[in-house]
Amino acid sequence: MESLSYLFLMDTTAKxxxxxxxxxxxxxxxxxxxxxxxxxxxxxxxVQRLSTHVCLSDVFADHEKLSIAFAMVRDxxxxxxxxxxxxxxxxxxxxxxxxxxxxxxxxxxxxxETVTQRRKMTLRLxxxxxxxxxxxxAPATCTxxxxxxxxxxxxxxxxxxxILIAHERTWPSSEARQNFKDVLDGAAHRPQVIQRxxxxxxxxxxxxxxxxxxxxxxxxxYREFFExxxxxIEPFKRVPGTAPGRLLDMN
Amino acid sequence: xxxxxxxxxxxxxxxxxxxxxQPSKEDAKFAEWAKNLGKEDFLFASRMSAAVILASIxxxxxxxxxxxxxxxxxxxxxxxKDSLIDIDETILKQWAVLRANQPDPTAGAVSVISAxxxxxxxxxxxxxxxxxxxxxxELTKLQSDNPALQIIDPxx
Numbered sequence: 001m002e003s004l005s006y007l008f009l010m011d012t013t014a015k016x017x018x019x020x021x022x023x024x025x026x027x028x029x030x031x032x033x034x035x036x037x038x039x040x041x042x043x044x045x046x047v048q049r050l051s052t053h054v055c056l057s058d059v060f061a062d063h064e065k066l067s068i069a070f071a072m073v074r075d076x077x078x079x080x081x082x083x084x085x086x087x088x089x090x091x092x093x094x095x096x097x098x099x100x101x102x103x104x105x106x107x108x109x110x111x112x113e114t115v116t117q118r119r120k121m122t123l124r125l126x127x128x129x130x131x132x133x134x135x136x137x138a139p140a141t142c143t144x145x146x147x148x149x150x151x152x153x154x155x156x157x158x159x160x161x162x163i164l165i166a167h168e169r170t171w172p173s174s175e176a177r178q179n180f181k182d183v184l185d186g187a188a189h190r191p192q193v194i195q196r197x198x199x200x201x202x203x204x205x206x207x208x209x210x211x212x213x214x215x216x217x218x219x220x221x222y223r224e225f226f227e228x229x230x231x232x233i234e235p236f237k238r239v240p241g242t243a244p245g246r247l248l249d250m251n
Numbered sequence: 252x253x254x255x256x257x258x259x260x261x262x263x264x265x266x267x268x269x270x271x272x273q274p275s276k277e278d279a280k281f282a283e284w285a286k287n288l289g290k291e292d293f294l295f296a297s298r299m300s301a302a303v304i305l306a307s308i309x310x311x312x313x314x315x316x317x318x319x320x321x322x323x324x325x326x327x328x329x330x331x332k333d334s335l336i337d338i339d340e341t342i343l344k345q346w347a348v349l350r351a352n353q354p355d356p357t358a359g360a361v362s363v364i365s366a367x368x369x370x371x372x373x374x375x376x377x378x379x380x381x382x383x384x385x386x387x388x389e390l391t392k393l394q395s396d397n398p399a400l401q402i403i404d405p406x407x
Contacts, residue, residue, distance in 0.1 A: 216330060218255065218288035224330060225268030226285060233323050234316065236263055236307065 255288075256336075256375045257296045258368065258384035259303040261405070265294070266304075266327045277406040284405035295334045295380060299370040304328075336374055346373035352396070363389050376400055 216224070257265060264281050274282075288294070308324060311317035328335075336342075349369050354360030364372070368384070375382035376399060384390070386404040394400050 216334075217290045218285075218292035218294045219290040221265065221294055221330060222285050222288055225265055225327070226282060228268070230268060230327075231323065233267060234311070234320050235267070236260075 253292045254378070254380040255292065255294050255403070256371065256378070256380040256382050257294055257300065258371050258382055259300040260385060261383040262296045262300050262331075263304050263307075263324075266324060280407065281405045284403075293334065294331070295336055295378075296331055297371050297374045298335050298337060299367050299374075301328055301331075301335060303367050336378070338370060338374070342370070342373050342377045345377045346370055349373055349376075349393075349397075353393075363387055364393070372400065375402075 261281075264278070265285065269282060304324060305321070308317060308321045311320060346369055349372055350366070353364060353369075354362045371382055371384065372393070374380070376397065379399070381401040381403050383403055383405060385406060386402060390402055394402060
């Protein structure tokens with residue numbers, strides 16, 4: 001589906017990606033496509049029940065190249081930054097948000113202003129939601145785009161929103177919210193896939209980007225250590241006995 | 252595609268590679284397991300496992316050997332730098348559950364599962380990775396209590 005072939009980035013991740021060399025960016029795209037080409041069933045099934053939202057930023061002019069490059073690789077690419085994940089994981093904020101259940105997402109940015117406790121957390125969440133909500137308006141940066149491209153992007157984001165959220169309510173149940181938090185927590189370690197019908201959405205946290213490009217496969221590590229020319233190092237043996245003190249004897 | 256979490260001994264064995272002096276049959280089996288790993292498989296390790304190795308190095312008696320080994324191991328660990336897993340809150344919560352259900356050393360109970368290995372177990376459980384470590388009766392019981400826990404012992 002062409003209208004979904006866009007890259008959605010939170011600000012910080014977008015900047016991190018934009019700062020990468022073109023060759024590195026392409027390698028990241030290729031690696032992400034490879035990682036999500038066959039998502040494990042354990043990822044897809046719990047999140048299928050989700051009915052929640054993902055905060056998206058606008059595709060700013062600086063990142064247009066990224067979106068076009070990624071469009072050739074995958075359908076949709078959703079990135080959440082660390083701040084959003086932490087804000088959404090805040091226990092206190094969770095309680096606050098629970099009181100706001102069944103609220104239209106498009107009003108959410110205004111309603112969180114009434115949450116005064118843990119102000120910093122609230123502000124971070126507000127920022128994330130605001131980034132999403134701003135997409136509903138025409139930001140100044142978009143005036144640089146040909147009108148047709150902006151309309152196309154808007155339609156893509158609109159469709160993405162509807163596919164992910166299914167309806168306009170947020171977190172219809174504690175289970176749904178918990179499932180989404182699990183996805184976000186998992187994204188801290190590796191890309192997560194959210195399945196929505198025939199569409200798959202990739203959730204990537206900024207901190208994992210360097211690891212995605214730099215990680216070696218087991219076969220590569222085998223070649224390096226078992227077939228490479230390395231100097232022998234001290235042998236070791238397991239220290240017998242019981243815990244604690246379970247170290248490896250290299251004497 | 253499989254994700255393996257190398258325990259401390261497995262990580263050190265991998266860092267040694269084929270350069271093991273007087274390799275035993277067990278070493279050969281470990282090497283055979285490593286050889287069969289595919290390009291779709293990934294190896295990870297907890298930072299705790301790396302710390303156990305570094306602590307072991309600090310116990311080497313001869314200073315010159317200790318320094319040389321530390322330098323070499325740290326250099327080789329660089330190849331794993333993107334595969335070392337931090338100990339975060341989720342892992343620590345899992346660690347707490349595991350630890351609470353094991354024999355209480357303050358009550359005189361004896362366990363072969365150390366606090367460090369519990370971190371490895373908690374990391375493997377949290378991420379759904381297969382822990383590569385030597386098996387024992389206590390780990391077998393732990394697996395029966397936690398069906399999601401996957402352990403492989405390549406030395407046997």
